[in-house]
Amino acid sequence: MHPTKVVTLSFVAAGLLAVLPSCAMPSRGAATPGGRDAPATRAASTTGSSSVVVEADRLERSGDDRALVAHLERHAGEARSPVARARLELMHARALVRLGRKLSALTVFGRAWHEVEPVVDGVGQDILVAWADHEMSLGQYGDAVGHYELALGARDMGREGARALRASLVVACEAAGRSVRAAEHLEQLDRSGRELLDVTRARLLAGRPRSGERSPYVPVADAFLPRGVIPMNPSLILPGIRAREEWGARPITPDHVPMTPITSITVHHSAMPPPGRWGTIAQLKQIQDIHTQDKGWADVGYHFLVDPTGEVWEGRRLLYQGAHAGGAANIGNVGVCLLGNFESHSVPRPQMQALADLVEALRAHFAIPRAEVRTHREWKATACPGTALHQAVLAYRAGERATLALQ
Ligand SMILES: [Zn+2]
Known part of the structure; x- marks a missing residue:
C-alpha cells in the first residue's frame, strides 16, 4: 500500500537527514541573525537560533498560545536547519489549531512539511499525521487520506503507531467515500487495530460534516505553491x-x-x-x-x-x-x-x-x-x-x- 515513489525518495533522502543538526542540539556561539528581538527571558542569554527554540518551548509549556504564535511568526525561520524549522512550524501550527485559526494552521502545516519534504521519517511523519488530523476536522477527507498515506512511508514506526495510523486511514477513506481503499487498509489491521476504529471515528469525525455535506474545499496547494503555477x-x-512513475509510464517523446x-x-x-x-x-x-x-x-x-x-x-x-x-x-x-x-x-x-x-x-x-x-x-x-x-x-x-x- 505504500506509494512506491515516496518510499524510494525517503530512502534516498534519509542520508541527508543524518547530516542535518537537530533542534535539540544547541548552537551556542552562533550569532542571532540580525541581532534583533532577543526575547527578554533567560533564553536571551543563549545566542543563536537555539534561543528561538528555548523560548518557544517555554511559551508552549506556559500555555500562552498567543505569545507562542507571535514568537514563531517572527522567529521560526531563524532556526538553523530544515528539521529545526519544521519542528518550530509544527509547534506553530498546533498552537494555531488550539486558537481556532484553522486556515492559518493549514498553511503552516504545509510550510512545516515543505521544510523536510520528502523525508517522512522523524518530524516529517509527525507533521503529516497532525496535518491530516486537522484536515479531517475541516472535512477535507481526500487531503487527509493523501497525508496519512504519505506518513505510512516512515520506516521506524512502532507497532502501536502503525496501528493508530492505519485506523485513521480507514476512517479517512470511509469519510472520503473511498470504500475500496478503506477495505484495503482494514485488511492490514489486526484485531487490536480494529478495536481502535470506534475511538478513532469519534476522535476524527465528531461534529464534522456528514458525507455529502463537505466543507468548502481549501486546496492544500495554497500552503506553499503559488496560485496558477503548474x-x-x-x-x-x-x-x-498516483505519479506516472507508479504505473510505469514510458517517457514523453520530444515532439510535445x-x-x-x-x-x-x-x-x-x-x-x-x-x-x-x-x-x-x-x-x-x-x-x-x-x-x-x-x-x-x-x-x-x-x-x-x-x-x-x-x-x-x-x-x-x-x-x-x-x-x-x-x-x-x-x-x-x-x-x-x-x-x-x-x-x-x-x-x-x-x-x-x-x-x-x-x-x-x-x-x-x-x-x-x-x-x-x-x-x-x-x-x-x-x-x-x-x-x-x-x-x-x-x-x-x-x-x-x-x-x-x-x-
Ligand atoms: Zn474523449
Whole structure:
C-alpha cells in the first residue's frame, strides 16, 4: 500500500537527514541573525537560533498560545536547519489549531512539511499525521487520506503507531467515500487495530460534516505553491495523485508542446470496460500504447485518469499540452479521463467523488470558471464521455452544489 515513489525518495533522502543538526542540539556561539528581538527571558542569554527554540518551548509549556504564535511568526525561520524549522512550524501550527485559526494552521502545516519534504521519517511523519488530523476536522477527507498515506512511508514506526495510523486511514477513506481503499487498509489491521476504529471515528469525525455535506474545499496547494503555477508534482494540487512513475509510464517523446496557462478542463471516458480491482495499471499502459503507437502522439493524451475505486493517476504531465480535445481545443485544456464506458454504465460513486475532488482542486488552483468544465462531446461529434458522465458534468456546471458526487 505504500506509494512506491515516496518510499524510494525517503530512502534516498534519509542520508541527508543524518547530516542535518537537530533542534535539540544547541548552537551556542552562533550569532542571532540580525541581532534583533532577543526575547527578554533567560533564553536571551543563549545566542543563536537555539534561543528561538528555548523560548518557544517555554511559551508552549506556559500555555500562552498567543505569545507562542507571535514568537514563531517572527522567529521560526531563524532556526538553523530544515528539521529545526519544521519542528518550530509544527509547534506553530498546533498552537494555531488550539486558537481556532484553522486556515492559518493549514498553511503552516504545509510550510512545516515543505521544510523536510520528502523525508517522512522523524518530524516529517509527525507533521503529516497532525496535518491530516486537522484536515479531517475541516472535512477535507481526500487531503487527509493523501497525508496519512504519505506518513505510512516512515520506516521506524512502532507497532502501536502503525496501528493508530492505519485506523485513521480507514476512517479517512470511509469519510472520503473511498470504500475500496478503506477495505484495503482494514485488511492490514489486526484485531487490536480494529478495536481502535470506534475511538478513532469519534476522535476524527465528531461534529464534522456528514458525507455529502463537505466543507468548502481549501486546496492544500495554497500552503506553499503559488496560485496558477503548474507544478511538476500534481499532488501539490490534489494530494494523493498516483505519479506516472507508479504505473510505469514510458517517457514523453520530444515532439510535445509546453502547456500554456491553464484555462479549461475537459472530461472523457476510456470507452473500455472498467478495469477490475488489480487491472488499472495494465489499462493505463494499454491507453498509452494506443495513443503513442496507434495515434502517434508524444504520450498518453490525458493529464489525469480516474479509476473506478477513485484513485487519480497522473497521465501526461501537466507541464505539457494534452492531446484529447482535438487541435486547438487542447490549448490550456486539462484532459481528465474516467476509466469505463458511461454510455453503457452509470459512474461509480468513488470515481465520481474523485473527479469532483480533482475538478475542484484544479479550478481553485488555476482559477478556472465552472463554465470552462466541459465534456468531449461539447468540442466535437463523439459519444465521449458517455451520456451518464456527460449529464453529470452538465449538472455540475449548472449546479448550485459544489460537488459532482451529488449527481
Ligand atoms: Zn474523449
